[in-house]
Amino acid sequence: xxxxxxxxxxxxxxxxxxxxxxxxxxxxxxxxxxxxxxxxxxxxxxxxxxxxxxxxxxxxxxxxxxxxxxxxxxxxxxxxxxxxxxxxxxxxxxxxxxxxxxxxxxxxxxxxxxxxxx
Numbered sequence: 822x823x824x825x826x827x828x829x830x831x832x833x834x835x836x837x838x839x840x841x842x843x844x845x846x847x848x849x850x851x852x853x854x855x856x857x858x859x860x861x862x863x864x865x866x867x868x869x870x871x872x873x874x875x876x877x878x879x880x881x882x883x884x885x886x887x888x889x890x891x892x893x894x895x896x897x898x899x900x901x902x903x904x905x906x907x908x909x910x911x912x913x914x915x916x917x918x919x920x921x922x923x924x925x926x927x928x929x930x931x932x933x934x935x936x937x938x939x
Contacts, residue, residue: 824898828890831906835913836887839879846872856921863933867925874924878917886913 847855850868856875861867886909894901930936 824894824901828894828901828906831910832887832890835910836883839883842876843880846876867929867933871921871925875917875921878920882913882916
């Protein structure tokens, strides 16, 4: 497979999905799509906050990952024929999940109520 097609199909697809999620964020708690964890489906406030944070983070980090993958493909094509594009994808998703969960812990308690501002 052509290396550019591989990178486009992995990192480019993630970037495209992040654009779609930003343009059409999930409005209500659903089983179809969105950032869905047991905590985020507790109430609508958490759902909207988590999806907003996750979508913004995913858009920025997937863009960075996509651009870095394309640049590395141009510079080191043999390197990008291996597992590196998938590593960029997994790293992007991991960072987005960690950032979202940290912000959820910062703004909401375990019962799903907003923490008072200090």
